[in-house]
Amino acid sequence: MTDTGTGDALRVGLIGYGLAGSVFHAPLIAAAPGLALDTVVTADPERRERARAALPGVRLAERPEELLERPDRLDLVVIASPNKTHVPLATAALTAGLAVVVDKPIAATAAEARALAALAAERGLLLSVFQNRRWDNDFLTLARVIADGELGDVQRFESRFERWRPQLKGGWRESGDPEELGGLLYDLGSHVVDQALTLFGPAVRVYAESDVRRPGAGADDDTFIALTHANGVRSHLYMSATAAQLGPRFRVLGSSAGYVKYGLDPQEAALRAGERPAAGAGWGVEEESFWGRIGAGESPLTGGGRPFETVPGDYPAYYAAIARALREGAAPPVTAEEAAAALDVLEAARRSAREGVAVSLG
Secondary structure, three states, X not given: OOOOOOOOOEEEEEEOXXXXXXXXHHHXXXXXXXXXXXXXXXXXXXXXXXXXXXXXXXXXXXXXXXXXXXXXXXXXXXXXOOHHHHHHHHHHHHHOOOEEEEEOOOXXXXXXXXXXXXXXXXXXXXXXXXXXXXXXXXXXXXXXXXXXXXXXXXXXXXXEEEOEOOOOOOOHHHOXXXXXXOOOOOOHHHHHHHHHHHHHXXXXXXXXXXXXXXXXXXOOOEEEEEEEXXXXXXXXXEEEOEOOOOOOOEEEEEOOOEEEEOXXXXXXXXXXXXXXXXXXXXXXXXXXXXXXXXXXXXXXXXXXXXXXXXXXXXXXXXXXXXXXXXXXXXXXXXXXXHHHHHHXXXXXXXXXXXXXXXXXXX
């Protein structure tokens, strides 16, 4: 890390100003105490104009090399460009001596993720993966529910990230080119698998079904993963762009009660609408009508169970933790090794879906 000497804000270079860069990373970096967005890299003229309007005073560059050729001007590089660029750009940034945050998925394979982790360790540099869904309101709430023993012993975890998008948007995310790492398995799957492993520990068995439902789509848009964790918990993870009726975001069944939660965390919608995190402004707070319910023997849709207040979502916590890690040497909020463990599962899921078999891990 560059020595800023007097406690000045750490300078951040952001590569990519598409959805990830403009909606998530730029606003959250700006909201983080101790970080300052210095440069945004995008070759797209329209995105450059949007960045210029939204981020007055921030430098603009067309090529990542413009950042990496002058590493002494930055303390951190954030990579929010298309998936296929993550490994080469992270390798180049680490080689240049810069700390790195990479949007998920960090790589196509667990081996690539572990190689990046080894490079970062060799050079004594921070390397972290942006897994914002660990700070979703429902995930934070579920972690509290489990820690408080509200459910007894958790037996089954159902997680759904479903959308109704029958028409294609186009672009690399829907491409069937393997190099693009498109499709829901590596997109939403990176989130739901990370959440399952964070809650319940390593998986020892993976089964998956993956389909291309929409005419003209080249990548999976309807995928299911079943995990058996080493502790016996079973996770059933659903990702779909073709769900005409959306299921609960979480349905968690324990030995004494269950927790059911509908609806998505409101932070993404707020960021898309141009709202920005601010201290004391009620960021991430959810209306009571969306709270999940805890109970046994009845459906929450017919009044069964009792409401359980949703913990406010906290995406700003990720970059606040990155700033602490850079200044104080604390562990990053999400490590490359954790990302590699999730990629072990995603690779196994891809094989399972292709071959129609369950895959053992470890």
